Amino acid sequence: MKQELMDAIQEMPVIAAVKDDAGLCSALTNENIRVVFVLYGDICNISSIVRRIHEAGRFAVVHIDLIAGLAGKEVAVDFIRNTTEADGIISTRQSFIRRAKELGLAAILRVFLLDSIALESLDKIPANLPDCLDLLPGAMPKILRRVCAKAKVDGLEGFDFSAPAKSITEGDVAITFAGASDGASSAEARFDALLAGLMRPPESTLAAFRRMRW
Numbered sequence: 001m002k003q004e005l006m007d008a009i010q011e012m013p014v015i016a017a018v019k020d021d022a023g024l025c026s027a028l029t030n031e032n033i034r035v036v037f038v039l040y041g042d043i044c045n046i047s048s049i050v051r052r053i054h055e056a057g058r059f060a061v062v063h064i065d066l067i068a069g070l071a072g073k074e075v076a077v078d079f080i081r082n083t084t085e086a087d088g089i090i091s092t093r094q095s096f097i098r099r100a101k102e103l104g105l106a107a108i109l110r111v112f113l114l115d116s117i118a119l120e121s122l123d124k125i126p127a128n129l130p131d132c133l134d135l136l137p138g139a140m141p142k143i144l145r146r147v148c149a150k151a152k153v154d155g156l157e158g159f160d161f162s163a164p165a166k167s168i169t170e171g172d173v174a175i176t177f178a179g180a181s182d183g184a185s186s187a188e189a190r191f192d193a194l195l196a197g198l199m200r201p202p203e204s205t206l207a208a209f210r211r212m213r214w
Helices: 002-011 021-028 046-055 075-084 094-102 116-124 141-150 162-170 187-199 203-213
Strands: 016-018 035-038 059-063 088-091 106-112 132-136
Touching (some): 002 059, 002 106, 021 046, 059 106, 075 094
Parallel strands (some): 016 035, 035 059, 088 106
């Protein structure tokens, strides 16, 4: 099952990260979504959340650090494996990642690359510990090569990022985020609206600027 999940991520690299039931509903009605990252829930409802994802024919990956009621110990991974049958976990804890691999779960290590010091810390990740890296914040094509060189994750070495980096920087890839009809119900939609406003400001804004400028 873990290999099927990894294959699904490579075939459709747009992943739905859901933070509430509304986001989950949007993800499960989008035919282009094959993998769902669960970023909410507690020990009482996480099983039903994962079950809904599986019943919709998607893969479920649980961000174990965000599940309310779980302790910061490796047994939390056993709980997710035994009670939810999730396909994998996300965590910032290397001990959780190690335990997930022992249990046959897909193990995704979340890494916050906030500065150059954080980037250098990738050297300290044991070779092939995680199956994937979840890098935050956002897409950073200019440093992906450096990440591949430092993070000893199987399959990253020698990967050519020139094509996806070109697509991201030149806007060749169009991604439609699920949202309500008002087009601004999610963080992604609001960000897209902000960009649209900056690129194509309304005439009233331009007129106001001219008045202030002159």
